[in-house]
Amino acid sequence: MEVGFLGLGIMGKAMAANLLRHGFRVTVWNRTLAKCQELVALGAAVGETPAAVVAKCRYTIAMLSDPSAALSVVFDKDGVLEQIGEGKGYVDMSTVDAATSCKISEAIKQKGGAFVEAPVSGSKKPAEDGQLVILAAGDKVLYDDMVPAFDVLGKKSFFLGEIGNGAKMKLVVNMIMGSMMNALSEGLSLADNSGLSPQTLLDVLDLGAIANPMFKLKGPSMLQGSYNPAFPLKHQQKDMRLALALGDENAVSMPVAAASNEFAESQAFKKARSLGLGDLDFSAVYEVLKGAGGSGKA
Numbered sequence: 001m002e003v004g005f006l007g008l009g010i011m012g013k014a015m016a017a018n019l020l021r022h023g024f025r026v027t028v029w030n031r032t033l034a035k036c037q038e039l040v041a042l043g044a045a046v047g048e049t050p051a052a053v054v055a056k057c058r059y060t061i062a063m064l065s066d067p068s069a070a071l072s073v074v075f076d077k078d079g080v081l082e083q084i085g086e087g088k089g090y091v092d093m094s095t096v097d098a099a100t101s102c103k104i105s106e107a108i109k110q111k112g113g114a115f116v117e118a119p120v121s122g123s124k125k126p127a128e129d130g131q132l133v134i135l136a137a138g139d140k141v142l143y144d145d146m147v148p149a150f151d152v153l154g155k156k157s158f159f160l161g162e163i164g165n166g167a168k169m170k171l172v173v174n175m176i177m178g179s180m181m182n183a184l185s186e187g188l189s190l191a192d193n194s195g196l197s198p199q200t201l202l203d204v205l206d207l208g209a210i211a212n213p214m215f216k217l218k219g220p221s222m223l224q225g226s227y228n229p230a231f232p233l234k235h236q237q238k239d240m241r242l243a244l245a246l247g248d249e250n251a252v253s254m255p256v257a258a259a260s261n262e263f264a265e266s267q268a269f270k271k272a273r274s275l276g277l278g279d280l281d282f283s284a285v286y287e288v289l290k291g292a293g294g295s296g297k298a
Contacts, residue, residue, distance in 0.1 A: 001025070003149060004053035004060035005044075006073055006080075007094070008035045010229065011120070012063035014127035015093075015153050017042055022152045029053045049078035054088065059146065061091045066238055067100040074104050084113035089142040093118045093134075095174065095235070097242045098164035105138060105163045114142040117163060119170035120154065124230035125217075131155045135173075137166035168246060175243035175257050177214065178236050178282070182268055184215055185286040188222065192290070198223055218283040225287075227280035234278030236285075237269035 001024050005016040008030040019026050020042040027045040028036050029052070036046045047053035050073050054060050060080065064070045070092055074080045084090055090108050092101065092115070101117040108115040115138050122132040134150050134157035136143050143159050150157040160166050191201040202219040205211060221227065240257060247254045268288050277284045 001148060002027070002057050002059075004029070004047065004057035006030075006050050006053060006060065006062040007064045007069075008039065009063070009065060010124050010232070011127050013038065014124060015061075015063060015132075016044065018128070018130050018152055019149060020044055024149065024152070027053050027056050050074075050080050051078045051082040054080050054083040054090070058087065059089045059091065059142075059149075061093055061149070064092075064094040065235065066094070067096040067242075070094045070096050070100055070104065074107060081107055081111060084108055084111045086112040089114040089116070089139070089145065091116045091118050091142070091146055093120055095119045095170050095239055095242075096167055097171070097245065098167040101137075101163050101167045114139040115163070116142045116146065117166040118143075118146075118150070118157075119166055121170065121173050122154075126155075127153075134158065135160060135166040135169045137161055138163045171239060171243040171246055174236065174239035175254070178240045178269065179256050180212075180214065181218070181236075181283060181285060182289070184219065185222070185268075185283075185289040188219070188286060189290045218281075221281075222283050222286045227277070227284040227287075229279060229281045231282050232279055233269060233272055233282040233284050236282035237273050237278070240269055 003019060003024050003026050005012065005026055005028045008016060008028060016026055016028055016039055027047050028039050029047045029050055030036055040046060047056060062070065062073055064073060080090055090113055092104060105115040116136055117138055118134050118136040120132040120134050126132050130152055132154035134154040136157055137160040140159065160169060187201060188198045191198050205215055244254060244257060268285050272285045272288045277287060
């Protein structure tokens, strides 16, 4: 099976490498073409433009940083739309809002192509291990065609129906994750400032009803001040913003996750980003809360 792959960031590089290791023929593209060389060493071919990749491959996957990048790769000069057409499928695995997915879907279908949105739950390590959770929606025939690739990339794929549902599910998941990370950060700061051992708090949490893989993985690194990016904080803050917009569209109040001047949750991510922590792991939000004595204000 020949697959094109657009975007070789933290996630995209790991996902494309997994496809290569499982016998897929993969043609890759990245804005910085030098980033393709590690995949070339694994057997990938390189396309000079997104259009060139789509021209060569029946199926093309994209894994891009945000809605702006997702739209640019499709609509700009030498973009996907220049070569997409009958018999070709485009799968966008980026985390974007539903409106962005719908815009891309309509353009692809007008050209005769098929489109599936398939954002993923999981960060760098699950991507490397093929343990992502894939949240797909759109053209069911294309989804079925992509199942062999999805089975390599993830431990489970869900087909959620019409375009937009995958994007919405991913934003809900990441909104919950961001709120949990803030709660953990506040708890660690409160324990520390109360004369308790933050490490003991982690041990207690791991034995209780709210034990979860994220606390177990991120907690010790947070205490060491180590924030190697598995999921960059700037992307978590972007997803919180998009989730809050989704809440506004549906008249759903989300005070725990609310942004900016109303509540502290996304304000903490915004503050962390303004302090230059955007390229670190999203758990670096702890630095903001720790520095503010756990108040979430800075």
